[in-house]
Amino acid sequence: MLCILTAALLTAQDWQTSPNLPAVDLTGLTSAQKALALKLIRTNGCPCGCGMMMAECRTKDPNCSVSKALTAIVVDNIRKGANEAAVLKAVDASPLMHPKLLEDPVVIPIDGAPFLGPKDARVTLVEFSDFQCPYCAQAVVRLNAVLKAYPNQVKLVFKQYPLDMHSQAALAAAAALAAHRQGKFWPLHDAMYADRTHLSRTTILAMAGAVGLDTKRFEQDWDSPAVKQALAREEAEGDKAGVEATPTVFIDGQKYNGSLDLDAIRPIIEAELKRK
Numbered sequence: 586m587l588c589i590l591t592a593a594l595l596t597a598q599d600w601q602t603s604p605n606l607p608a609v610d611l612t613g614l615t616s617a618q619k620a621l622a623l624k625l626i627r628t629n630g631c632p633c634g635c636g637m638m639m640a641e642c643r644t645k646d647p648n649c650s651v652s653k654a655l656t657a658i659v660v661d662n663i664r665k666g667a668n669e670a671a672v673l674k675a676v677d678a679s680p681l682m683h684p685k686l687l688e689d690p691v692v693i694p695i696d697g698a699p700f701l702g703p704k705d706a707r708v709t710l711v712e713f714s715d716f717q718c719p720y721c722a723q724a725v726v727r728l729n730a731v732l733k734a735y736p737n738q739v740k741l742v743f744k745q746y747p748l749d750m751h752s753q754a755a756l757a758a759a760a761a762l763a764a765h766r767q768g769k770f771w772p773l774h775d776a777m778y779a780d781r782t783h784l785s786r787t788t789i790l791a792m793a794g795a796v797g798l799d800t801k802r803f804e805q806d807w808d809s810p811a812v813k814q815a816l817a818r819e820e821a822e823g824d825k826a827g828v829e830a831t832p833t834v835f836i837d838g839q840k841y842n843g844s845l846d847l848d849a850i851r852p853i854i855e856a857e858l859k860r861k
């Protein structure tokens with residue numbers, strides 16, 4: 586146990602100490618330039634909504650396109666001879682640093698998808714999520730708080746978007762779709778997020794039995810072409826809507842780029858309710 590805790594602590598500190606960060610190319614820089622690049626990447630936040638520094642985001646969420654692009658701006662400007670002030674100015678000038686809180690609306694099919702809240706709710710949240718994603722697990726608590734605050738006005742629709750970087754995410758997504766066929770999506774959803782670091786076919790099957798699924802039918806659906814097609818369809822819907830990471834939430838079809846904390850999202854929901 587001590588070894589596991591020590592390894593976890595070292596991993597958490599890597600972004601603060603390691604000179605090698607995912608997709609950050611420092612080749613060709615002098616020692617002084619590398620030191621400046623790492624300093625700026627470690628001390629400036631990523632605006633993707635993760636609440637982390639750019640270097641931390643690159644390490645813990647290498648799939649993040651925002652931190653990848655911004656660190657490239659830092660390195661490219663230093664490579665061209667820019668000083669610290671000029672580099673920070675170039676970063677701040679990037680549209681990525683000041684994303685629109687709500688993007689233009691897109692059409693996302695939701696018929697037949699699992700949802701929480703009133704069917705005829707005035708505001709619809711659509712979440713594209715991954716069962717192995719730690720940020721998606723945190724989003725469960727935050728979105729439940731939103732639903733609790735607006736029990737008659739907001740519904741949450743769940744869409745599958747398993748990331749390639751998570752080895753069991755697609756397996757879990759297919760399992761969730763299979764559970765939905767028996768009306769047990771949310772119980773399995775909760776069980777998988779509660780133990781997201783130990784997902785496997787064996788553990789998910791045990792969870793399915795524990796939440797009352799007919800496991801024989803569940804396994805047949807889990808492996809069926811219909812479920813595989815449904816999963817591919819939802820991933821394609823996410824791609825078309827502009828999903829790049831998880832969780833991604835749309836509010837009435839508008840991609841939301843802010844925090845999912847209730848205090849942050851409340852003004853957006855209130856504005857939607859007034860608009861309608």
